[in-house]
Amino acid sequence: MSLIRSHVESGDRPQAQDRTLTTAPRNSKVRVARVSGRPRLIQRLAALGVVPGVLLTVIKPEGPAIICLGGARIAIGQTAASAIEVEAADE
Amino acid sequence: MSGTVAIAGCPNSGKTSLFNQLTGAKQKVGNWPGQTVDRYSGEFRSGGETFEIVDLPGTYGLVAVSAEEGIASRYLVDDRPDVVVTVVDASNLNGSLHLVAQIAEAGLNQVVALNMVDVADRRGIDIDEDVLGRALGVEVVRTVARKGQGTDELKAAVARAAGRTPTQLVIDYGGVVERHVGSLVESIAVRPGLAALGSPRWTALQLLAADVATRDRVAQLPGGHAVLEAAAADRDGIAAETGFEAAIELAEHRFNWISHLVADVSGPIEMEMTWSDQVDRVLTNKFLGIPIFLAVMWVVLRFTADATAPYLDWVDSTISGPVARWAVALLSAMSLDGGWVESMVVDGVLAGVGGVLVFVPVLFGLYLMLALLEDTGYMARAAAVMDRSMRAVGIPGKAFLPMMVGFGCTVPAIYATRTLDSSRDRLLTGLITPFMSCGARLPVYVLLASIFFAGDKSMVVFAMYVLGIAVAVLIGFLLSKTALREEDPAPFVMVLPEFRMPNARTVWILVRQRTASFIKGAGTTILIASMAVWLLLALPVTGDGSFADTDVEDSAFGVVAKGFAPTLAPLGFGEWEQSGALLSGFVAKEVVVSTMAQLYAVDGAVAEESTNGFVDDVGDIATSFVAAGRDTLLAIPRVIGFDFLDLEDESQSELQTAVRTSFEDSSGGKGQLAALAFMVFVLLYTPCMAAVGAFRQEFGTRWMWVSVLGQAAIAWIGAFIVFQGGSLLGLG
Ligand SMILES: Nc1nc2c(ncn2[C@@H]2O[C@H](COP(=O)(O)OP(=O)(O)O)[C@@H](O)[C@H]2O)c(=O)[nH]1
Numbered sequence: 001m002s003l004i005r006s007h008v009e010s011g012d013r014p015q016a017q018d019r020t021l022t023t024a025p026r027n028s029k030v031r032v033a034r035v036s037g038r039p040r041l042i043q044r045l046a047a048l049g050v051v052p053g054v055l056l057t058v059i060k061p062e063g064p065a066i067i068c069l070g071g072a073r074i075a076i077g078q079t080a081a082s083a084i085e086v087e088a089a090d091e
Numbered sequence: 092m093s094g095t096v097a098i099a100g101c102p103n104s105g106k107t108s109l110f111n112q113l114t115g116a117k118q119k120v121g122n123w124p125g126q127t128v129d130r131y132s133g134e135f136r137s138g139g140e141t142f143e144i145v146d147l148p149g150t151y152g153l154v155a156v157s158a159e160e161g162i163a164s165r166y167l168v169d170d171r172p173d174v175v176v177t178v179v180d181a182s183n184l185n186g187s188l189h190l191v192a193q194i195a196e197a198g199l200n201q202v203v204a205l206n207m208v209d210v211a212d213r214r215g216i217d218i219d220e221d222v223l224g225r226a227l228g229v230e231v232v233r234t235v236a237r238k239g240q241g242t243d244e245l246k247a248a249v250a251r252a253a254g255r256t257p258t259q260l261v262i263d264y265g266g267v268v269e270r271h272v273g274s275l276v277e278s279i280a281v282r283p284g285l286a287a288l289g290s291p292r293w294t295a296l297q298l299l300a301a302d303v304a305t306r307d308r309v310a311q312l313p314g315g316h317a318v319l320e321a322a323a324a325d326r327d328g329i330a331a332e333t334g335f336e337a338a339i340e341l342a343e344h345r346f347n348w349i350s351h352l353v354a355d356v357s358g359p360i361e362m363e364m365t366w367s368d369q370v371d372r373v374l375t376n377k378f379l380g381i382p383i384f385l386a387v388m389w390v391v392l393r394f395t396a397d398a399t400a401p402y403l404d405w406v407d408s409t410i411s412g413p414v415a416r417w418a419v420a421l422l423s424a425m426s427l428d429g430g431w432v433e434s435m436v437v438d439g440v441l442a443g444v445g446g447v448l449v450f451v452p453v454l455f456g457l458y459l460m461l462a463l464l465e466d467t468g469y470m471a472r473a474a475a476v477m478d479r480s481m482r483a484v485g486i487p488g489k490a491f492l493p494m495m496v497g498f499g500c501t502v503p504a505i506y507a508t509r510t511l512d513s514s515r516d517r518l519l520t521g522l523i524t525p526f527m528s529c530g531a532r533l534p535v536y537v538l539l540a541s542i543f544f545a546g547d548k549s550m551v552v553f554a555m556y557v558l559g560i561a562v563a564v565l566i567g568f569l570l571s572k573t574a575l576r577e578e579d580p581a582p583f584v585m586v587l588p589e590f591r592m593p594n595a596r597t598v599w600i601l602v603r604q605r606t607a608s609f610i611k612g613a614g615t616t617i618l619i620a621s622m623a624v625w626l627l628l629a630l631p632v633t634g635d636g637s638f639a640d641t642d643v644e645d646s647a648f649g650v651v652a653k654g655f656a657p658t659l660a661p662l663g664f665g666e667w668e669q670s671g672a673l674l675s676g677f678v679a680k681e682v683v684v685s686t687m688a689q690l691y692a693v694d695g696a697v698a699e700e701s702t703n704g705f706v707d708d709v710g711d712i713a714t715s716f717v718a719a720g721r722d723t724l725l726a727i728p729r730v731i732g733f734d735f736l737d738l739e740d741e742s743q744s745e746l747q748t749a750v751r752t753s754f755e756d757s758s759g760g761k762g763q764l765a766a767l768a769f770m771v772f773v774l775l776y777t778p779c780m781a782a783v784g785a786f787r788q789e790f791g792t793r794w795m796w797v798s799v800l801g802q803a804a805i806a807w808i809g810a811f812i813v814f815q816g817g818s819l820l821g822l823g
Contacts (some may be wrong), residue, residue, distance in 0.1 A: 024302070027364065031298060039301065041582040046342030047151035047582060048555055049185040051202065053343070053352070059368050063377040064475045066368075070185030072352060073371065075475040077583025 021076065021084040022062040029057050030086035037083035048053070048074055054090055093140040094253045095170070099163060099194065100178030101187055102149035103471075103588045105206040108236035109178055111147045111600055113246065138250035151186070152464035153193040154300045160513075164297070167197060168288060168308055176245065178236075178567045179205045181218055186359060186586060188349045189342075195227050195260035198290040202248045203231045204241070210589055216357055223356045228258040237594055259290055264344045267332045271325040272296065278321045284313030299329065299337045349640035358415030367590050371472065380476035387469065388495045391460040396680070402452035405715050410445040413708035420553045431638050435625060443621030449818065455606050457496060457503045466593035471585060478583040484564055485571025487511060488583060490520040494563065497527030498556075501782040504529075505789055506605060512581055519567060519575050521790055522798055525778045528556050531680035531766035535773045538684050542747050543754070545765040551767070557773050562775060562805070582683070597744040620780035624678050627651060634724040643690060648674070662772065662807065663765030663814040673772065691749035757812070764822060768814040776806035 024030050032054050035045055045051070049069055057068040065081040067074050076084070098113075100106035111118075114133030117442055131146040147163040155161035167175065179187040191573065194201050205220055220231040230248045234241030251407045273297040279285050288294045288308065297305035299322060309315040373379060415437050422428045422436065463726040464470045470492075480486025494804050497504035504524040508517045533552070541552040571577070627648040629638055634645030643649050644667075652671035659665045659673075668690040676683040751762060758765035777783065787795040 003127070035339070037435065037582075039336070040580075042336070042339055043154055043170075043300075044582055044584045045150065046339065046346065047154075047189045049189070049346055049349070050584075051339070051343045051346045054346070057364075059364070060372055060375065060379065063376055063380075064478065066371055066587065068368075068476075070183065070350075071211075071214055072180070072183030072186050073368070073587040074186070075207075075375070075471070075583070075585045075587050077475070077478050077488075079482075080584050081581075081583040 019086060021058070021065050021067070021086055022078070024086050025060050026058060029055060029089045031055055031089040033085040034086050035084055037080070041080055041083055045076075045080065048072075049086065050074070054087065056086075061076040066077045094142045094173040096142045096144040096174045096176060096249055097147050097166065097170075097172040098144060098176045098178065099147045099167075099190060100149060100204075100206075101151050101190060101586070102180045103586055104149070104180040104187060104561055105234075105236040106149060106178045107244075108148065108597060109176075109204060109206060109234065111146070111596075112236055112242045113144060115308055133787060135246060140250060140253070140255075140487075142249060144176075150190065152189050153197070154297065154302045155304050161302070161307075163304055164304040165308070165761070168305065169684050171199070171289065174200045174202060174249050176202050176204055177606060178206050179210045180586075181205050181233075182214055182216060182589070183586060184216075184218065184353045185350065188352065189233055189345065190346055191229075192260060192262065192349060193228060195229060196290075196296065198257055200252050200255060200257040200258035201227075201229045203227065203229050204234045204236075204245055204250050205231050206234045206236050208233045209238075218357045220356075226352050226355070227717070228260055237597070256386035259292070261292070262345055262348045264341060268299070268329055268337070268340050270392065271299065271329055271337075273624070274298065275318075278318055281755060282312075282314035282318065285309065285315065285318065287312065289382070296341065299326055300341050301326065301338055310808050329732065340467045342593075363585070370590065371587065374469075374472045375476050377642070380472075380535065381480075383490075384473050384476055387464070387473070388492075391457075391464070391495075394456060394460055399456035400451040401718070405718075406448050406452060407445065408715065409712050410441055410448065411768075413442055413712060416708070431629060431640075434629060434640075435622075438628070439622045439625030440618070442625070443618040448822045451606060451610065453500055454503050455507075455602060457499065457507075457685045458602045458605045459598070461492075461507065462598040463593050465510075465601070466591075466597055468543060468588040468590045471587050475583065475587075482580070482583075484568045486519065486564070486567040486579075487516040490516070490523070490567075493520050493524045494527050494560075496522040497529060499530055501525050501529045501778040502785045505785040508789065515575055515577060516581070518790055518794065519570055521786060522570060522794075523563040523567045525782060525786075525798070526559045526566065526775060527800060528559040528774055529680065529778060531779070534684045535676075535680070536770050537744075538687075538750070539770055542751050543763045551770070554798065555770055558771065559774050562809070564804070592752070615784070620784070621678065624648070624675070631764075643671070658807075659772075659810075660757075660817065662768045662810040663761060664772075665752065666753055666757045668753060669757060669769065673776070675771070676773065677777060677780060680773070683773065687746065691746065693755065761804050761814075761818060761822075764814050764817040767817070768810040771813050772806045772810040775802060775809050777802045 021030075032050060032052050034052050035042055035050065047080065050056075050067075054069065059066040059068055059073065062078060062081060064078065065076040098106060098110050099108075110131065110133070112134045115135075118131055118133040133144055135144060145166070147166060150160060150163045153164045153167070155164050165171075177191050177194055179191060191201070191203055203224070205218065205223075208218070211218060215521055218666055219234060224231040230252060232241055232245045232248050234245060236242075263269065272295050275298065276291045279288075279291040279294055285291070285294070286761050288305075292304060294309070298309065298319070306319060309318055326337040329335075329340055333340055335343070340364065360800070374383060418436050419428055419433060420439060425431065461470075464473075473484065473492070474489045476488075477491040480487045481491060490508075492510060493504045493507040496507045501524060504527065505521055508520045510523070511517045511520055532555075536552045536555050537548070540548040544551045606717040628643065628646050629641070630647040631637060631641035632647050632650045634642060636645050637640060649667065649671065650675050653667040655674075656665050656667045659670050664670075671690050672683050673688045675686040754765045755762040783795060783799060786798055790798075
């Protein structure tokens, strides 16, 4: 299986931007726009709930990243963190 | 036996704690078929019936990308347990329900253990388990596995569920996916050979998600290949129509379903920063993370070495003293003393038993420290910190722990590889940890360095440690590029457990299981190797000695040492005493120096003769045990001290002269170079039979030989480069 194509087509999905988790500011709330990468990475993230559309709080963006998702704290290594594209979720 | 129960759950959900609560101490350890993953099973009674319970490996979901991750998925498909208990972390419902939903979709009889409700309460997460149960079609029981709360209710729920016909959960995956699921279900349903798989819808979903366990199972059944082809076409169809890989489409819809469910059962969850987030920022900080980790490891290793040393001496002196005397006394009562039987019992069997038992205090100390680190939640942070720099050279982040442990002793280091995620990662780490210079190799460096490099002793010794790390990293890098190449490496994604006070019961169970596993697993190999060495030493080959009464030089051991001495000549140490010392180093590195003393016929300490009676002996053993306890307490403050190279300087002048002469002779006057090459050889060659026994237990006989022969070859090459390279450069 090759790399996963994950372009966004329909309007009901969040529009992808050029920003990954690694560049998101600390303490910010972001929405996952898309996740790209190898199958294993995507499966692992999906099983923990990191899928397009979900809201998370960035505790630490890199080295490694730590996010808060539904109360749980998830540590994400550099490779995985740069595969997660996010957009600001303003509330 | 009236039913089988499997217990499933994400890593760190409290699955092991719950399993221990359900089964108590009665557990069996085996292996999953074809895997080196431990399979724990046990029994419990409920409602007048006995259930057999199996602990499935921790998993976040049932879609497996590697064979090992497929254990849970495969077991559920093939063995269809009567009831599955799924452990859910109540403080992380979002991340835990993926697995629950999949098991419900598979149409299995499920009971959900809503665990860690104490943590959820503390975080203000209020879960309505009735709503949750109704949505999933299962019974939900609140538990706090750490304290044993809810265990009885859970047992009762399992007994109730055992008789029930399960309902299958159906999640709507949206128009496109459902259309492809529908056509795949049809092509499965028309083939009677696939009926054994259970729910066709579940099989279809797993094939679309590219689960390897389901794929392998389907491929074996009649008509399976046609179904696999249809599934591949449907996967392509979904990707073409939605723009997303089928696995993502499925995960995304399932997760949407879950987040709606979570909102229904627990209301909105506040995402407040807490003090532990601040701590995490520091512990995993880009600059501070690694120094903090090294400091923690330093304390762990010092504790392991200093606090257990007195017990180590105690075990050693008890076995070589009173126990050996009793054995001799017993033999003489049977008129078997003085001959080869006595020699075999004392030098073969007891030496072997001692060789196993001296490791027990060290392992116990180490396992205790590691269990504490694990249970407080620090270990997860350490893995997160180390992952990046280690991955850069192809070594998994969690390998750092076994490698550090390897500085103390290779045996526990091999067992510490169990903390890694995949069998590939474990094997890679197991193959490189022996290059980390263990404590037993130090006396060899110190002896040779003080003879040949008096001024730069510490530098030379330090260089050996650095060289060990460099070789480990290099070999790890080469392996990850060749034999253990990974197309799709496991990404680092991990739920961080809460910080908490370690729990005595959890820690004790971990320590006990791991220590017992060493005694049972590696014990036999060590005993056999010890007997083999004794036999070599006892067999007279030349000279006029008799069995078990012969000079070392004339024994089979001496002949073997002489036999392979020439292969070491290019390395500058081709004398039989030198090869003999290396040969004995295979038994335990500690004895390389003492063997040298013995072979160069330097008078060592003569075994103490004691006229103690049995009662005195028992008294001595008890007092010395108490003394060992006191020494341990005294050692703890020193743990943070830095007396690393502070070794006793016994007067070794006679040995030193003999060794110097021997190395000068064997190397044609380049004694320094030969000594350096010898140290490099000792650093790199097969650690000792205990480590080999541990390695065989963990990775099997075939890999054991790869490891043993590979290390011997690498050691030879390393020493060759040092000696011949040095000679070419005109050093020495
Ligand atoms: N606070 C709390 N901690 C728990 C509970 N159950 C387990 N733990 C702790 O969570 C950690 C992980 O548990 P363990 O059983 O090893 O999880 P596993 O990885 O799923 O097998 C251990 O430190 C347990 O003591 C619980 O109900 N409440």
